[in-house]
Amino acid sequence: MEAQAIFDTLKGKFGDAVVELQGEGFSPAFVVVAPAAVKEVSRFLKEDPGLSFDVLMCLSGVDYKEKFAVAYHLHSLKRRHAIGMKAFLPRETPSLPTVDDVWPGANFHEREAFDLFGIVFEGSKDLRRILLPEDWEGHPLRKDYKYPDFYHGIKV
Amino acid sequence: MTVRTDALPTQEMTINMGPQHPSTHGVLRVILTTDGEVVTRAVPDVGYLHRGLEKIGERVTYAQFMPFTDRLDYLAAMNCNCAWAWAVEKLAKIEVPERAEYLRVIVCELNRISSHLIAFGSYTADMGAFTPFLYAIRERERVNDLFEMLCGNRLTYNYARVGGVSGDAPPGFLEKTKEFLDYFEPKLDEYNNLISYNKIFVHRLANVAVIPAEEAVAYGLTGPNLRGSGVPFDLRKDEPYSVYPKFDFKVCVGTGERGTPGDCFDRYMVRINEMRESVRIVRQAVARIPDGPVMAKVPRLFKPPAGEAYFRSECPRGETGIYLISDGSVNPFRLKIRTGSFVAMNIFEKVTRGLMIADIVAVIGSLDIILPEIDR
Numbered sequence: 001m002e003a004q005a006i007f008d009t010l011k012g013k014f015g016d017a018v019v020e021l022q023g024e025g026f027s028p029a030f031v032v033v034a035p036a037a038v039k040e041v042s043r044f045l046k047e048d049p050g051l052s053f054d055v056l057m058c059l060s061g062v063d064y065k066e067k068f069a070v071a072y073h074l075h076s077l078k079r080r081h082a083i084g085m086k087a088f089l090p091r092e093t094p095s096l097p098t099v100d101d102v103w104p105g106a107n108f109h110e111r112e113a114f115d116l117f118g119i120v121f122e123g124s125k126d127l128r129r130i131l132l133p134e135d136w137e138g139h140p141l142r143k144d145y146k147y148p149d150f151y152h153g154i155k156v
Numbered sequence: 157m158t159v160r161t162d163a164l165p166t167q168e169m170t171i172n173m174g175p176q177h178p179s180t181h182g183v184l185r186v187i188l189t190t191d192g193e194v195v196t197r198a199v200p201d202v203g204y205l206h207r208g209l210e211k212i213g214e215r216v217t218y219a220q221f222m223p224f225t226d227r228l229d230y231l232a233a234m235n236c237n238c239a240w241a242w243a244v245e246k247l248a249k250i251e252v253p254e255r256a257e258y259l260r261v262i263v264c265e266l267n268r269i270s271s272h273l274i275a276f277g278s279y280t281a282d283m284g285a286f287t288p289f290l291y292a293i294r295e296r297e298r299v300n301d302l303f304e305m306l307c308g309n310r311l312t313y314n315y316a317r318v319g320g321v322s323g324d325a326p327p328g329f330l331e332k333t334k335e336f337l338d339y340f341e342p343k344l345d346e347y348n349n350l351i352s353y354n355k356i357f358v359h360r361l362a363n364v365a366v367i368p369a370e371e372a373v374a375y376g377l378t379g380p381n382l383r384g385s386g387v388p389f390d391l392r393k394d395e396p397y398s399v400y401p402k403f404d405f406k407v408c409v410g411t412g413e414r415g416t417p418g419d420c421f422d423r424y425m426v427r428i429n430e431m432r433e434s435v436r437i438v439r440q441a442v443a444r445i446p447d448g449p450v451m452a453k454v455p456r457l458f459k460p461p462a463g464e465a466y467f468r469s470e471c472p473r474g475e476t477g478i479y480l481i482s483d484g485s486v487n488p489f490r491l492k493i494r495t496g497s498f499v500a501m502n503i504f505e506k507v508t509r510g511l512m513i514a515d516i517v518a519v520i521g522s523l524d525i526i527l528p529e530i531d532r
Binding site for chain 2: 025026027028030054055056057062071073077080084103104105116131133140141
Protein backbone atom coordinates (compact mmCIF):
# COMPACT_ATOMS: atom_id res chain seq x y z
CA MET A 1 0.00 0.00 0.00
CA GLU A 2 1.26 3.49 -0.75
CA ALA A 3 2.01 5.97 2.02
CA GLN A 4 -0.90 8.23 1.08
CA ALA A 5 -3.37 5.33 1.19
CA ILE A 6 -2.03 4.22 4.59
CA PHE A 7 -2.35 7.79 5.86
CA ASP A 8 -5.94 8.04 4.60
CA THR A 9 -6.86 4.73 6.25
CA LEU A 10 -5.41 5.90 9.57
CA LYS A 11 -6.98 9.33 9.29
CA GLY A 12 -10.39 7.75 8.65
CA LYS A 13 -10.01 5.52 11.68
CA PHE A 14 -8.37 7.82 14.22
CA GLY A 15 -9.35 11.34 13.06
CA ASP A 16 -7.44 14.15 14.76
CA ALA A 17 -4.98 11.80 16.47
CA VAL A 18 -3.34 11.39 13.06
CA VAL A 19 -1.79 14.77 12.36
CA GLU A 20 -0.05 14.82 8.99
CA LEU A 21 1.92 12.94 6.37
CA GLN A 22 5.59 13.78 5.91
CA GLY A 23 6.10 12.67 2.33
CA GLU A 24 8.37 14.97 0.32
CA GLY A 25 12.04 14.40 1.21
CA PHE A 26 11.24 11.50 3.55
CA SER A 27 12.06 7.95 2.63
CA PRO A 28 10.01 6.13 3.83
CA ALA A 29 7.22 8.65 4.44
CA PHE A 30 6.17 9.34 8.02
CA VAL A 31 2.67 9.43 9.44
CA VAL A 32 2.76 11.88 12.33
CA VAL A 33 0.50 10.86 15.20
CA ALA A 34 -0.34 12.37 18.57
CA PRO A 35 1.84 10.79 21.29
CA ALA A 36 -1.14 9.64 23.36
CA ALA A 37 -2.50 7.63 20.41
CA VAL A 38 0.72 5.82 19.56
CA LYS A 39 -0.32 2.53 21.10
CA GLU A 40 -3.77 2.36 19.48
CA VAL A 41 -2.39 3.33 16.08
CA SER A 42 0.42 0.79 16.40
CA ARG A 43 -1.98 -1.99 17.28
CA PHE A 44 -4.17 -1.09 14.31
CA LEU A 45 -1.15 -0.96 11.99
CA LYS A 46 -0.13 -4.41 13.12
CA GLU A 47 -3.52 -6.12 13.25
CA ASP A 48 -5.41 -4.64 10.32
CA PRO A 49 -5.25 -7.30 7.58
CA GLY A 50 -4.66 -4.74 4.84
CA LEU A 51 -1.73 -3.16 6.68
CA SER A 52 -0.26 -5.97 8.84
CA PHE A 53 2.95 -4.21 9.81
CA ASP A 54 4.39 -7.18 11.65
CA VAL A 55 7.98 -5.95 11.97
CA LEU A 56 9.28 -2.97 13.89
CA MET A 57 12.53 -2.42 12.01
CA CYS A 58 13.80 0.47 14.05
CA LEU A 59 12.74 2.85 16.77
CA SER A 60 14.77 6.02 17.18
CA GLY A 61 14.67 9.01 19.42
CA VAL A 62 15.34 12.32 17.70
CA ASP A 63 16.09 15.74 19.18
CA TYR A 64 14.74 18.36 16.78
CA LYS A 65 15.97 21.10 19.15
CA GLU A 66 12.56 22.71 19.77
CA LYS A 67 10.99 19.29 20.46
CA PHE A 68 11.75 15.60 20.69
CA ALA A 69 10.38 12.89 18.46
CA VAL A 70 10.22 9.14 18.38
CA ALA A 71 10.45 7.65 14.89
CA TYR A 72 9.17 4.15 14.20
CA HIS A 73 10.17 2.34 11.02
CA LEU A 74 7.70 -0.38 10.18
CA HIS A 75 7.73 -3.14 7.62
CA SER A 76 5.25 -5.79 6.63
CA LEU A 77 6.51 -9.23 5.66
CA LYS A 78 3.01 -10.22 4.55
CA ARG A 79 2.23 -7.18 2.41
CA ARG A 80 5.81 -6.16 1.58
CA HIS A 81 5.39 -2.47 2.24
CA ALA A 82 6.98 -0.02 4.65
CA ILE A 83 5.99 3.16 6.45
CA GLY A 84 7.32 5.43 9.15
CA MET A 85 5.40 6.64 12.16
CA LYS A 86 6.47 9.62 14.19
CA ALA A 87 5.30 11.25 17.40
CA PHE A 88 6.51 14.68 18.47
CA LEU A 89 6.99 15.26 22.19
CA PRO A 90 7.48 18.43 24.21
CA ARG A 91 11.01 18.92 25.54
CA GLU A 92 9.89 19.36 29.15
CA THR A 93 7.90 16.12 29.50
CA PRO A 94 8.96 13.70 26.79
CA SER A 95 6.76 10.69 27.44
CA LEU A 96 4.48 8.45 25.43
CA PRO A 97 2.97 4.94 25.73
CA THR A 98 5.20 1.96 25.12
CA VAL A 99 4.65 -0.34 22.14
CA ASP A 100 6.52 -3.33 23.56
CA ASP A 101 3.28 -5.27 23.94
CA VAL A 102 2.51 -4.70 20.25
CA TRP A 103 5.99 -5.54 18.95
CA PRO A 104 8.02 -7.31 21.68
CA GLY A 105 11.18 -6.33 19.81
CA ALA A 106 10.56 -2.70 20.80
CA ASN A 107 11.92 -3.11 24.31
CA PHE A 108 15.65 -2.70 23.61
CA HIS A 109 15.04 0.20 21.23
CA GLU A 110 12.91 1.96 23.83
CA ARG A 111 15.53 1.43 26.48
CA GLU A 112 18.07 2.98 24.15
CA ALA A 113 15.88 6.03 23.49
CA PHE A 114 15.31 6.34 27.25
CA ASP A 115 19.02 6.05 27.91
CA LEU A 116 20.30 8.48 25.30
CA PHE A 117 17.39 10.95 25.12
CA GLY A 118 15.53 10.56 28.38
CA ILE A 119 12.27 9.74 26.62
CA VAL A 120 9.93 7.88 28.97
CA PHE A 121 7.87 5.01 27.60
CA GLU A 122 4.92 4.64 29.95
CA GLY A 123 3.92 1.10 30.85
CA SER A 124 7.15 -0.42 29.60
CA LYS A 125 7.90 -3.80 31.14
CA ASP A 126 11.55 -2.94 31.67
CA LEU A 127 12.76 0.63 31.22
CA ARG A 128 16.36 0.96 32.36
CA ARG A 129 19.51 2.45 30.93
CA ILE A 130 21.01 0.04 28.44
CA LEU A 131 24.25 1.38 26.96
CA LEU A 132 25.44 3.77 29.66
CA PRO A 133 26.16 2.96 33.31
CA GLU A 134 23.15 3.14 35.60
CA ASP A 135 24.52 6.14 37.48
CA TRP A 136 25.37 8.21 34.39
CA GLU A 137 24.00 11.73 34.50
CA GLY A 138 22.19 13.25 31.56
CA HIS A 139 21.25 11.97 28.14
CA PRO A 140 24.12 12.34 25.65
CA LEU A 141 22.24 12.46 22.36
CA ARG A 142 20.29 15.54 23.40
CA LYS A 143 21.51 18.55 21.49
CA ASP A 144 22.00 20.56 24.71
CA TYR A 145 24.02 17.83 26.44
CA LYS A 146 26.99 19.09 28.43
CA TYR A 147 29.95 16.71 28.49
CA PRO A 148 30.94 15.84 32.05
CA ASP A 149 34.53 16.51 33.13
CA PHE A 150 34.75 13.59 35.51
CA TYR A 151 33.06 10.24 36.03
CA HIS A 152 33.75 8.69 39.45
CA GLY A 153 36.84 10.84 39.73
CA ILE A 154 38.17 9.70 36.34
CA LYS A 155 38.82 12.39 33.75
CA VAL A 156 36.48 11.84 30.80
CA MET B 157 20.66 -41.35 58.96
CA THR B 158 18.72 -38.14 58.75
CA VAL B 159 19.39 -35.85 55.84
CA ARG B 160 20.38 -32.38 56.94
CA THR B 161 18.58 -30.15 54.49
CA ASP B 162 20.17 -26.99 55.87
CA ALA B 163 23.54 -28.21 54.56
CA LEU B 164 22.13 -28.54 51.02
CA PRO B 165 20.79 -25.12 50.24
CA THR B 166 18.27 -25.22 47.43
CA GLN B 167 17.70 -21.54 46.82
CA GLU B 168 18.39 -19.99 43.44
CA MET B 169 21.85 -18.68 42.76
CA THR B 170 22.90 -15.64 40.78
CA ILE B 171 26.00 -16.09 38.64
CA ASN B 172 27.82 -13.48 36.66
CA MET B 173 28.88 -14.67 33.19
CA GLY B 174 31.22 -12.21 31.59
CA PRO B 175 32.01 -9.44 30.75
CA GLN B 176 35.33 -11.24 30.39
CA HIS B 177 34.34 -14.71 29.28
CA PRO B 178 35.74 -16.55 26.25
CA SER B 179 32.39 -17.69 24.91
CA THR B 180 30.58 -14.35 25.02
CA HIS B 181 32.41 -13.18 21.89
CA GLY B 182 33.48 -9.88 23.36
CA VAL B 183 32.50 -8.00 26.46
CA LEU B 184 28.99 -9.23 27.05
CA ARG B 185 27.80 -9.74 30.59
CA VAL B 186 24.97 -12.14 31.29
CA ILE B 187 23.41 -12.27 34.75
CA LEU B 188 22.28 -15.85 35.25
CA THR B 189 19.80 -16.94 37.85
CA THR B 190 20.21 -20.66 38.22
CA ASP B 191 18.46 -23.50 39.92
CA GLY B 192 21.24 -26.05 40.01
CA GLU B 193 22.36 -26.47 36.43
CA VAL B 194 19.16 -25.00 34.98
CA VAL B 195 19.02 -21.34 34.08
CA THR B 196 15.77 -19.79 35.22
CA ARG B 197 16.65 -16.34 33.94
CA ALA B 198 19.50 -14.93 31.85
CA VAL B 199 19.54 -11.15 31.61
CA PRO B 200 22.02 -9.69 29.14
CA ASP B 201 23.84 -6.54 30.20
CA VAL B 202 25.32 -4.72 27.23
CA GLY B 203 27.03 -1.38 26.78
CA TYR B 204 30.62 -2.11 27.80
CA LEU B 205 31.85 -1.04 24.36
CA HIS B 206 29.69 2.04 23.97
CA ARG B 207 31.71 4.69 22.19
CA GLY B 208 28.92 7.06 21.28
CA LEU B 209 29.31 6.58 17.54
CA GLU B 210 25.96 8.23 16.89
CA LYS B 211 27.02 11.34 18.78
CA ILE B 212 30.39 11.38 17.00
CA GLY B 213 28.50 11.15 13.71
CA GLU B 214 26.78 14.45 14.40
CA ARG B 215 30.15 16.22 14.63
CA VAL B 216 31.89 14.87 11.53
CA THR B 217 31.00 15.08 7.87
CA TYR B 218 29.37 12.28 5.94
CA ALA B 219 32.68 11.23 4.38
CA GLN B 220 34.56 11.44 7.68
CA PHE B 221 32.21 8.98 9.33
CA MET B 222 33.30 6.17 7.01
CA PRO B 223 36.22 4.91 9.18
CA PHE B 224 33.91 4.78 12.20
CA THR B 225 31.66 2.30 10.42
CA ASP B 226 34.62 -0.10 10.32
CA ARG B 227 34.34 -0.20 14.09
CA LEU B 228 30.69 -1.21 14.06
CA ASP B 229 31.13 -4.83 13.10
CA TYR B 230 34.83 -5.39 12.76
CA LEU B 231 34.35 -8.88 11.34
CA ALA B 232 32.32 -7.47 8.47
CA ALA B 233 33.72 -3.99 8.06
CA MET B 234 33.20 -3.98 4.28
CA ASN B 235 29.47 -4.55 4.74
CA CYS B 236 29.26 -1.68 7.23
CA ASN B 237 31.31 0.60 4.97
CA CYS B 238 29.04 -0.09 2.04
CA ALA B 239 25.88 0.22 4.16
CA TRP B 240 26.96 3.72 5.19
CA ALA B 241 27.81 4.66 1.59
CA TRP B 242 24.48 3.37 0.30
CA ALA B 243 22.57 5.17 3.04
CA VAL B 244 24.25 8.52 2.33
CA GLU B 245 23.77 8.03 -1.39
CA LYS B 246 20.10 7.35 -0.83
CA LEU B 247 19.79 10.54 1.22
CA ALA B 248 21.80 12.71 -1.18
CA LYS B 249 20.56 10.95 -4.35
CA ILE B 250 24.03 10.22 -5.70
CA GLU B 251 24.45 7.92 -8.70
CA VAL B 252 27.30 5.42 -8.38
CA PRO B 253 29.24 4.00 -11.37
CA GLU B 254 28.36 0.41 -12.09
CA ARG B 255 31.89 -0.91 -11.71
CA ALA B 256 32.00 0.49 -8.18
CA GLU B 257 28.75 -1.28 -7.34
CA TYR B 258 30.16 -4.56 -8.65
CA LEU B 259 33.30 -4.11 -6.57
CA ARG B 260 31.16 -3.39 -3.51
CA VAL B 261 29.13 -6.53 -4.04
CA ILE B 262 32.33 -8.57 -4.48
CA VAL B 263 33.88 -7.25 -1.26
CA CYS B 264 30.62 -7.50 0.69
CA GLU B 265 30.15 -11.13 -0.26
CA LEU B 266 33.80 -11.98 0.40
CA ASN B 267 33.43 -10.33 3.78
CA ARG B 268 30.24 -12.27 4.41
CA ILE B 269 32.22 -15.45 3.77
CA SER B 270 34.99 -14.44 6.16
CA SER B 271 32.50 -13.29 8.80
CA HIS B 272 30.51 -16.53 8.58
CA LEU B 273 33.80 -18.42 8.78
CA ILE B 274 34.49 -16.82 12.14
CA ALA B 275 30.92 -17.53 13.23
CA PHE B 276 31.37 -21.16 12.22
CA GLY B 277 34.86 -21.51 13.67
CA SER B 278 34.24 -19.85 17.00
CA TYR B 279 30.96 -21.70 17.39
CA THR B 280 32.60 -25.07 17.01
CA ALA B 281 35.34 -23.95 19.41
CA ASP B 282 32.67 -22.95 21.93
CA MET B 283 31.15 -26.39 21.55
CA GLY B 284 34.46 -28.02 22.38
CA ALA B 285 35.88 -28.75 18.92
CA PHE B 286 38.88 -26.54 18.44
CA THR B 287 40.27 -27.83 15.12
CA PRO B 288 37.57 -26.39 12.81
CA PHE B 289 38.40 -22.95 14.17
CA LEU B 290 41.92 -23.26 12.78
CA TYR B 291 40.52 -24.35 9.41
CA ALA B 292 38.20 -21.33 9.37
CA ILE B 293 41.02 -18.95 10.25
CA ARG B 294 43.17 -20.46 7.49
CA GLU B 295 40.55 -19.67 4.87
CA ARG B 296 39.75 -16.28 6.32
CA GLU B 297 43.41 -15.36 6.02
CA ARG B 298 43.12 -15.66 2.24
CA VAL B 299 40.18 -13.27 2.20
CA ASN B 300 42.22 -10.86 4.31
CA ASP B 301 45.06 -11.17 1.77
CA LEU B 302 42.64 -10.24 -1.01
CA PHE B 303 41.44 -7.19 0.90
CA GLU B 304 44.99 -6.19 1.70
CA MET B 305 45.74 -6.31 -2.01
CA LEU B 306 42.68 -4.19 -2.70
CA CYS B 307 42.91 -1.48 -0.06
CA GLY B 308 45.97 -2.15 2.09
CA ASN B 309 44.10 -3.13 5.24
CA ARG B 310 43.24 -6.46 6.77
CA LEU B 311 40.58 -5.63 9.35
CA THR B 312 39.29 -2.08 9.15
CA TYR B 313 39.15 -1.46 5.44
CA ASN B 314 37.68 2.00 4.97
CA TYR B 315 37.26 0.97 1.33
CA ALA B 316 33.89 2.35 0.28
CA ARG B 317 33.41 6.02 -0.42
CA VAL B 318 30.27 8.07 -0.78
CA GLY B 319 29.89 7.83 -4.55
CA GLY B 320 32.00 4.75 -5.18
CA VAL B 321 35.05 3.00 -3.77
CA SER B 322 38.48 4.33 -2.84
CA GLY B 323 40.33 2.55 -5.62
CA ASP B 324 39.92 0.22 -8.56
CA ALA B 325 40.86 -3.44 -8.25
CA PRO B 326 44.62 -3.77 -8.82
CA PRO B 327 45.85 -6.01 -11.68
CA GLY B 328 45.44 -9.65 -10.76
CA PHE B 329 42.85 -9.06 -8.04
CA LEU B 330 39.94 -10.59 -9.91
CA GLU B 331 42.01 -13.62 -10.93
CA LYS B 332 43.14 -14.12 -7.34
CA THR B 333 39.53 -13.85 -6.20
CA LYS B 334 38.56 -16.58 -8.67
CA GLU B 335 41.43 -18.73 -7.40
CA PHE B 336 40.20 -18.27 -3.86
CA LEU B 337 36.65 -19.29 -4.80
CA ASP B 338 37.91 -22.46 -6.51
CA TYR B 339 39.94 -23.24 -3.44
CA PHE B 340 37.24 -22.39 -0.95
CA GLU B 341 34.10 -23.98 -2.36
CA PRO B 342 35.13 -27.64 -1.77
CA LYS B 343 36.16 -26.69 1.77
CA LEU B 344 32.50 -26.29 2.71
CA ASP B 345 31.91 -29.99 2.11
CA GLU B 346 35.00 -30.64 4.16
CA TYR B 347 33.52 -28.66 7.06
CA ASN B 348 30.30 -30.61 6.81
CA ASN B 349 32.20 -33.90 6.87
CA LEU B 350 34.44 -32.70 9.65
CA ILE B 351 32.00 -31.26 12.15
CA SER B 352 28.52 -30.23 10.95
CA TYR B 353 27.02 -33.71 11.13
CA ASN B 354 29.21 -34.91 13.98
CA LYS B 355 26.90 -36.66 16.41
CA ILE B 356 28.06 -34.81 19.52
CA PHE B 357 27.91 -31.46 17.77
CA VAL B 358 24.40 -32.11 16.48
CA HIS B 359 23.25 -33.14 19.95
CA ARG B 360 24.53 -29.90 21.42
CA LEU B 361 22.65 -27.81 18.84
CA ALA B 362 19.50 -29.59 17.69
CA ASN B 363 16.27 -28.66 19.50
CA VAL B 364 18.10 -26.08 21.63
CA ALA B 365 16.66 -22.55 21.90
CA VAL B 366 13.97 -22.99 19.27
CA ILE B 367 12.68 -19.67 17.93
CA PRO B 368 9.38 -20.20 16.09
CA ALA B 369 8.87 -18.14 12.94
CA GLU B 370 6.15 -15.88 14.43
CA GLU B 371 8.33 -15.08 17.41
CA ALA B 372 11.34 -14.31 15.23
CA VAL B 373 9.21 -11.86 13.22
CA ALA B 374 7.64 -10.29 16.30
CA TYR B 375 11.05 -9.64 17.84
CA GLY B 376 12.30 -8.19 14.58
CA LEU B 377 15.10 -10.69 14.06
CA THR B 378 16.82 -10.39 10.70
CA GLY B 379 19.51 -12.09 8.69
CA PRO B 380 20.53 -15.70 9.36
CA ASN B 381 18.70 -15.67 12.71
CA LEU B 382 15.39 -14.96 10.98
CA ARG B 383 16.04 -17.32 8.10
CA GLY B 384 17.07 -20.02 10.57
CA SER B 385 13.47 -19.94 11.78
CA GLY B 386 12.33 -20.73 8.25
CA VAL B 387 11.32 -17.24 7.11
CA PRO B 388 12.67 -16.73 3.58
CA PHE B 389 13.43 -13.02 3.86
CA ASP B 390 16.67 -11.60 2.52
CA LEU B 391 17.04 -7.90 1.78
CA ARG B 392 19.30 -8.68 -1.17
CA LYS B 393 16.34 -10.45 -2.74
CA ASP B 394 13.27 -8.82 -1.23
CA GLU B 395 14.30 -5.18 -1.15
CA PRO B 396 17.10 -5.31 -3.67
CA TYR B 397 19.71 -2.58 -3.63
CA SER B 398 22.93 -2.01 -5.55
CA VAL B 399 23.36 -4.57 -8.37
CA TYR B 400 22.05 -7.57 -6.42
CA PRO B 401 19.05 -8.12 -8.74
CA LYS B 402 21.51 -9.09 -11.50
CA PHE B 403 22.76 -12.14 -9.66
CA ASP B 404 21.28 -15.55 -9.30
CA PHE B 405 21.37 -16.96 -5.77
CA LYS B 406 18.99 -18.61 -3.40
CA VAL B 407 17.84 -17.61 0.05
CA CYS B 408 18.87 -20.25 2.60
CA VAL B 409 16.37 -21.09 5.32
CA GLY B 410 16.29 -23.42 8.28
CA THR B 411 14.30 -26.58 7.71
CA GLY B 412 14.61 -28.40 10.98
CA GLU B 413 17.13 -30.72 9.36
CA ARG B 414 18.24 -32.38 12.60
CA GLY B 415 15.59 -31.19 15.04
CA THR B 416 12.97 -28.47 15.18
CA PRO B 417 12.86 -25.58 12.68
CA GLY B 418 14.43 -22.54 14.31
CA ASP B 419 16.84 -24.33 16.62
CA CYS B 420 20.54 -23.60 17.03
CA PHE B 421 21.47 -26.15 14.39
CA ASP B 422 19.30 -24.46 11.78
CA ARG B 423 20.89 -21.08 12.42
CA TYR B 424 24.31 -22.68 12.17
CA MET B 425 23.43 -24.46 8.92
CA VAL B 426 21.99 -21.32 7.32
CA ARG B 427 25.42 -19.70 7.67
CA ILE B 428 27.22 -22.66 6.15
CA ASN B 429 24.83 -22.67 3.18
CA GLU B 430 25.01 -18.91 2.77
CA MET B 431 28.75 -19.10 2.23
CA ARG B 432 28.05 -21.27 -0.80
CA GLU B 433 25.57 -18.70 -2.15
CA SER B 434 28.08 -15.90 -1.57
CA VAL B 435 30.61 -17.85 -3.61
CA ARG B 436 28.05 -18.03 -6.42
CA ILE B 437 27.42 -14.29 -6.28
CA VAL B 438 31.13 -13.42 -6.33
CA ARG B 439 31.70 -15.79 -9.26
CA GLN B 440 28.99 -14.05 -11.29
CA ALA B 441 30.19 -10.59 -10.30
CA VAL B 442 33.81 -11.34 -11.21
CA ALA B 443 32.74 -12.73 -14.57
CA ARG B 444 30.51 -9.82 -15.49
CA ILE B 445 32.18 -6.76 -13.93
CA PRO B 446 32.04 -3.90 -16.42
CA ASP B 447 34.83 -1.45 -17.16
CA GLY B 448 34.57 2.18 -16.20
CA PRO B 449 35.20 4.63 -13.40
CA VAL B 450 34.87 3.57 -9.76
CA MET B 451 34.01 6.95 -8.28
CA ALA B 452 31.25 9.43 -9.04
CA LYS B 453 32.01 13.13 -8.96
CA VAL B 454 31.14 14.01 -5.39
CA PRO B 455 32.53 17.17 -3.80
CA ARG B 456 34.51 16.50 -0.64
CA LEU B 457 32.20 18.68 1.42
CA PHE B 458 28.77 18.01 0.07
CA LYS B 459 25.46 19.00 1.57
CA PRO B 460 22.58 16.58 1.11
CA PRO B 461 19.18 18.26 0.85
CA ALA B 462 17.24 18.47 4.11
CA GLY B 463 15.30 15.27 4.57
CA GLU B 464 15.27 11.85 6.16
CA ALA B 465 16.16 8.45 4.80
CA TYR B 466 16.26 4.94 6.20
CA PHE B 467 18.42 2.44 4.38
CA ARG B 468 18.46 -1.29 5.10
CA SER B 469 21.22 -3.56 3.99
CA GLU B 470 21.83 -7.24 4.52
CA CYS B 471 24.92 -7.62 6.68
CA PRO B 472 26.21 -10.99 7.89
CA ARG B 473 24.56 -10.45 11.27
CA GLY B 474 21.24 -9.26 9.95
CA GLU B 475 19.83 -6.00 8.81
CA THR B 476 21.97 -2.94 9.36
CA GLY B 477 19.54 -0.08 9.09
CA ILE B 478 20.83 3.45 8.95
CA TYR B 479 18.40 6.24 9.73
CA LEU B 480 19.81 9.56 8.58
CA ILE B 481 18.39 13.01 9.14
CA SER B 482 19.88 15.89 7.20
CA ASP B 483 19.26 19.54 7.95
CA GLY B 484 21.05 20.58 4.77
CA SER B 485 24.45 21.09 6.40
CA VAL B 486 27.68 19.13 5.94
CA ASN B 487 27.12 17.03 9.10
CA PRO B 488 24.33 14.55 9.71
CA PHE B 489 21.75 16.11 12.03
CA ARG B 490 21.05 12.69 13.52
CA LEU B 491 22.07 9.23 12.58
CA LYS B 492 20.87 6.03 14.12
CA ILE B 493 22.30 2.65 13.38
CA ARG B 494 20.10 -0.34 13.94
CA THR B 495 22.06 -3.55 13.92
CA GLY B 496 21.17 -7.21 13.74
CA SER B 497 23.04 -8.16 16.91
CA PHE B 498 21.30 -5.51 19.01
CA VAL B 499 17.92 -6.91 18.07
CA ALA B 500 19.09 -10.50 18.55
CA MET B 501 20.14 -9.62 22.09
CA ASN B 502 16.56 -8.59 22.87
CA ILE B 503 15.22 -12.11 22.35
CA PHE B 504 18.06 -13.65 24.37
CA GLU B 505 16.29 -13.59 27.72
CA LYS B 506 13.23 -15.25 26.24
CA VAL B 507 14.92 -18.11 24.41
CA THR B 508 17.32 -19.01 27.20
CA ARG B 509 14.70 -19.61 29.88
CA GLY B 510 14.96 -23.15 31.23
CA LEU B 511 18.15 -24.11 29.41
CA MET B 512 21.31 -25.56 30.91
CA ILE B 513 24.24 -23.24 31.57
CA ALA B 514 26.27 -24.92 28.81
CA ASP B 515 23.41 -24.24 26.38
CA ILE B 516 23.70 -20.51 27.03
CA VAL B 517 27.04 -20.71 25.25
CA ALA B 518 25.35 -22.53 22.36
CA VAL B 519 22.70 -19.80 22.10
CA ILE B 520 25.21 -16.94 22.08
CA GLY B 521 27.15 -18.66 19.31
CA SER B 522 24.07 -19.48 17.27
CA LEU B 523 22.82 -15.89 17.34
CA ASP B 524 26.31 -14.87 16.18
CA ILE B 525 26.34 -11.56 18.01
CA ILE B 526 29.20 -9.13 17.94
CA LEU B 527 29.50 -6.61 20.72
CA PRO B 528 30.78 -3.40 19.09
CA GLU B 529 27.73 -3.55 16.84
CA ILE B 530 25.40 -3.83 19.84
CA ASP B 531 27.03 -1.11 21.91
CA ARG B 532 28.06 1.28 19.13
